[in-house]
Every structure is written in structure tokens, then in C-alpha cells.
Amino acid sequence: MEKFIRKEGLVAPLDRANVDTDAIIPKQFLKSIQRTGFGPNLFDEWRYLDRGEPGKDDSKRPVNSDFVLNKKRFEGATVLLARENFGCGSSREHAPWALQQFGFQAVIAPSFADIFFNNSLKNGLLLIKFDAKIVDQLFREAEAREGYRLAVDLETQTVSTPGGDSFKFEIDPFRKHCIMNGLDDIGLTLAHADKIRAFEVKHKAAQPWLF
């Protein structure tokens, strides 16, 4: 996992509530056995006018020019602004993979669905929760001002706007530590291997039918 400390980037506003993971990456792309290659099919049904299929040359497909990510001014965006309950639905980790592989490094929304939240942080895609009021303000500014960029600082847990506002966000210290240092969860857990083994002995004595 890549380390994330401070990043600054162009903002794309996706003004829809309850964006589900089926929309983020449609099912036909879940047939892949790889971890990469999902970026071109992020929001596939919204970005293109035809039906996407694995193996199709996406560069030749007709695009929906009304969709926010297809607008010239949001090209190269690395911060996604979204509404309530972003990432609801299916547990597919292909959703954060697709967002990252498209180029997003952080998503800001008033709320996220639980599984998507975990999946994203495990991959170092930073999800930032702000009050709906703050998100509203960011939407207004991002839509009004071309080239609107935000600076995301994980160390100080702040997002700063070009206008000089700075908003603090919460993140649990363990996750913060992992993301800032690009740490692998499994390695960290295996450091407790003795504890897991000891637990198994006790657990097996209490509920032997589980083994």
C-alpha cells in the first residue's frame, strides 16, 4: 500500500445520494481475477452510452458528456465529493480499486456505508466524513470555481480549501497509522499469532463442535 500523508488535488463533485457499489463498478467487471484494470470502468453505466464488457476497448466507446467525470474541467481529479451513504450495497472491493485506479485518492461525503468504508481504508483510499453543511459548501465552491483544489493532510487530519478554510476530520488512530505508513494489515495481525493460537485453545475447549 502506498503511503498517504499530504495530498493536494483537483476536486470532482458527484452530486448524487446513495451511490451504490453496483454503480461504482458494474458486475460484469467483477469476473476479473486480477486486482487491477478497473479504472476505465469506474461508473461505467454513467460514463459511457453503450454497455461495457470486459475486454472491450473503452477508448473507442461513446461517452456521456453530461457525466461529471467526463467534463474537461474535472479531468485529472483526485478528490471525489459525494453525498450521503456513498458506497452502499455490495461488498465488492473492486469499488475502491476502481476509484483508486481511476486516480482518486480521497472521497469526501457526509456518510459512507460500512463495508465500503473498511474496504477503502484497507487500500489506502482515504474516506473523509464531514457534516452535510461542510459538504454543501465544498460542492458549491467546486461547482462555482474552475480548477478548484483541496489539500488533504492526514497527519493533521485537515482538509484546506483555496479560500483559506480548514476543516478537521476524524479517523481512528489505528487506520491512520496504517495508511500513513503504508502498512500491511496481515503482517500486523500476524504479530499477534501467539495470542490467536492461545485463543484457539480456549475457544476449542468451550465450543469443541466449532473445530
Place this chain on the structure above:
Amino acid sequence: MAKTLYDKLWDTHVVHVEKDGTALLYIDRHLVHEVTSPQAYEGLKLANRPQWRVDSVVATADHNTPTRNWDKGLAGIEDQVSRLQIETLDKNIKEFGAKVYFPFLDKRQGIVHVIGPENGATLPGMTVVCGDSHTSTHGAFGALAFGIGTSEVEHVLATQCMVMQKYKNMKIAVEGKLGVGVTAKDIALAVIGKIGTAGGTGHAIEFTGSAIRDLTMEGRMTLCNLAIEAGARTGMVACDQKTMDYVKGRMFSPTGAAWDKAVEYWRTMHSDDGAHFDTVVTMDAAEIQPQVTWGTNPQMVTTVGGKVPDPAQETDKVLREWMERALKYMNLKANTPITEISIDKVFIGACTNSRIEDIRAAAQVVKGKKVAGNVKLAMVVPGSGLVKAQAEEEGLDKILVEAGFEWREPGCSMCLGMNEDQLSPGERCASTSNRNFEGRQGPGGRTHLVSPAMAAAAAIAGHFVDVRTFK
């Protein structure tokens, strides 16, 4: 101190807790399927890590498998990408091992959330995970069950643990008697309609109350299946005599002295009197009516006697635009009575409603009748090979086929349309699945979620009807 069921399940599985409350939670059962596992096994191989506990894994192929042409075997899967994913699972299980694997074509193969319980691989008091959000289904047994992502699949394979923070406790109490023709699916949709698809976010839900106790185990599975659509990663129901009766005698259920010891323990798998819940929702079962979704999210639901709502009445701008978008996608006009919505396809299946009782309910409605002329396809996809065999033994397949339904091989099928079973753009479907998201059942497809009896009645009528008065 009085504990909730969730507290008990949590406390008996915590291996280690960090100062900030992040815990390592031990996982007893890991259900594996072909879609969310390949990258996880790949990760193990790359890091040269062994699997921690092989006999915790129960695997099957379900999402991509076809529901026809099984006589052709793997060669019957025309989509090469799908086939490769199924073959990759075969290869990974061969290499890493499992307690049991029900591959494509096996007579016990089926939807991962159907085969776990029916083989006794899901037991009360357990922690269960699977790389699929509807893993909440298994909570029906007084178990703690979570859907997980692929990194977590890899993490559990390698360490037998999940890294988690404890959720808050939420109680949803449904008291009283359900009306005739009203099912667990209707309770679940009514709950989602009331609290919203994010209503349970950050919570573990326990469903309680006399109406829940009255449900069969299959009904409880349907209910817990939909907990995730209410935003909760896990839903559960306390263990009672019905739970034991269901579990007894299944392939992996304990026997003899172990059974007696297990039952004694399982009798404690309920919330103590006076246990604290952070959030409590109560509902009156008698008021719940058959539900039909009208939009592109399970929260967009109303009763069969209701109408498509009017976005103009919604004062919140974000919500109003969301509703307008949904109506446009669904090609519905505000204020249309639900019973005037006609349908093109009917799908009875998915881990929500593909068990034997669901198929019985559908067969009962359609017996001696015919599918309406405007319905292009009505299909029943049993949840597993065992469900299929049972239904055939009872002659339910014949009743359904005579009425004009197609009787298919088990799998996820049109719940998400990863195989060839899909809606075409613009087609409208009465479906017993769990998600009505845009494109879920096929690009441009329009999904209305209902119970099996409601789907069956809609197939016969050609439009939605109230199953309680349907003749």
C-alpha cells in the same frame, strides 16, 4: 451485567484489543465463492503465506454459474471470463484446501448463503464471514455474520481474524401477528422503508419481538439477509427451539454428547433481560402490508395498495432529485397505483428467497393458473441443489412449469446477472432478490422487489396485485 446477543458473540470471539478499541475478532466459519476470492488467494501466494485454518473454509461457485445446460459441464459456460473465474476457484481450493467444497455441478452446490445453513456449516454462537454483503443472512441462527471485502478475505485466510471496532447495538422489535399473505420479506422491506438504507449504519441489528419469534428459520434468514440493505453489516435473531430443530441432523451439525453440550450453550444465545441497546425501533406486525419497491434503492418502497410517490412533495433537495432520477430510470409517473404497473419478467430466487418455503409459496399461488401473456419470462431458480431436489420431490417444479415458469439450475442468477440471466434495457421485473439498484439485474433493467408469493401473483396477473385478495 446484562448483555445483548451481539455483546455475547463479540466477547466470546475477541482475541486482542488495542487501546483505541480496535479488536482482533476470531472467525469460526469462512464461506468462499469465486468472485471475491481470486485476488485474496493470489495475495497469499505472493506473500508466501499459508492459510491459517483450512477446516474453517466452506466453498462453492454460485455467482457466475449458468442455470441451464448443466449437461454440457464447464464447456456449457460460454463466457470465457466467467469460466476462468470458476476454474480459478477450483484451482485455489485444490491448492489451499477447505473443510468442504461444493463445486459447479455438485448436487450440494448453491448460493453460498443457502448452502451454509442447510449443511449445518452455520451454527449458533459462531462468527461467520464471506466476501459477500448478504452474509448477514447467517445471523438468523444467533450467529455473528459479516460481509467482507477481498482484502478482508485474504486477512481471514491468513490470520483467522478480522480487525474490527465494535458496532453499536440496535434492536428492531416487531410485535404482534402478521396478516395472512404477509411475509418476512415484507417485514424487512417495511423496516428499510422506515429507517432507510443507512438507518442501521454503524450498528449490529437484533430483530426481536413476537412476530420474529413466530417466523420460521427460513423467514428469519430472509429478514437477516436484508439487514445489509438497512445499512447494518450484521443482523441477528436469538437462538430458540426452532433454531435447534433446524440445525439438528445436518451434515456438519454436532452429534451425540457434543450436540447436548452445544444445545446447552446455544440456549444462552439471546439478549439478557435489561440489556442495553443504543437504538430501538418498534413496529406493529399487524400494520405491515405486502411491500413493493418503486425506485432504485430498497428504501424506495411502498405497500401494494399504495402509489408511486410524488417527488414534488419532498422538501429536501437532495432527496427530491434522487427520487426524480429514480422515477426517470424506472419509467414511472408519480401517483401511479402500484397495481397498475405491469411487468415483463419475473424472477423467483436469490439468497433472500430461494429456499424451499419460498418455492412452496410461489407454487401455491400459481397452481392451476397460467403466466400472463405480457410476461416474457418467469423463472424460478432454487437456491441450491438440495432445495431443487426437495422441490422436485414435492412436485413443485411440475406445478410451476405447468403454469408457464422456467425451472432452472441453482445459483445467484438474475439477482445480479453475472451469468446470462439478465434483464434487457427497459425491461421491468418482479423480483424476490434484494437489490433494485440501477442496472443490478442487467443494464437498463428495472427491478421491483417483492416476496415470492407477490412475485408469483404478479406473474399470473401480468402486473402487481395484492396476493391477499388474489384469486
